[in-house]
Amino acid sequence: MTSAVATLERRDGAITLAQRTARAVFGSPSVRRANGGAKTSFVPQVLRGPRWRRRQADAGVFAIDRQGAEVAERLPRIWVSEPAQEGPGRVFTASYPAGPDRGGWRAMELAEACFAEALGLVGQEHRRRRVDCYRAAEILLLHAAARGSVGAHCRLGIIYADNLCEGEYWRGLLECRALHAADTPLDERAYRHFTFGALHGHGECAWRLGELVAAGRGCAADEARALSLYRQAFDMENGRIDEDRAQTGNAALRLARAFERGLGCEQSFRRARTWYRVAAVALGAAFDAGQWHFKRERLEARRGVARMAQELAGCY
Structure with a gap:
């Protein structure tokens, strides 16, 4: 039975003689797609008219190679694109x-x-392309996570959370073809990826995991554990040679919120x-270094300093 299944899988993934001939003459589909389709064929320049240009303009953010046995489709080969340097399209x-x-x-x-x-595509008019960018990132990050990248687990957790x-x-x-395929809830996926990163010393994963724990997403709510994770994240990043000031600041910001509101600790x-x-x-250092997407957190921290000074002085 095992040999029969293996034979069928090889037959499904086999390349026919016509496909071999087409690849020898025109190049493989992936090669043509990666180099602009008709640019690698024998289509003369004069025949590359409006239809060919529209096809170039409508190129997607990514494409999946669906060749071979179904087993290989769990993590597929992916082609990614970028905006064209000259003219519209990708x-x-x-x-x-x-x-x-x-x-x-x-x-x-x-x-x-x-x-x-994707971060630069803001607004409803860019929704389709923004989602496609995140979809391409998810597949690539799944590849990276399978190869042991802790940072990939962090990014995957952000996408799912x-x-x-x-x-x-x-x-x-x-x-897709399974009759009883069960989709894992997104909160549980995020919790798993952040937990993996936190256990491997990734500061951002630790404070993001703390946010999930505090809100009870993917697990039972536990404010004391969330506070411990915030402190763990700060200790992971603070003082390192390659310290990420943005992650140090985010962990400190969440510790400040907890002490201000008495979440998991005594209010102070x-x-x-x-x-x-x-x-x-x-x-502030992270923002000055170009991490502009933490502008809101930076402003919140500055306002928090002024607000706590008022609370301690009793002057409103």
């Missing part, structure tokens, strides 16, 4: 996997590019002011 620039990638660094590089592009793909998450052919405006000051300095 051009495919890279594929993954395209060779050994120990640690998933190449996948992380491509995923960060998609993530950064904030529902950035708006429900359009990757499912392989086996999952004095300790809250101390943590707000630490957060304001760290987030």
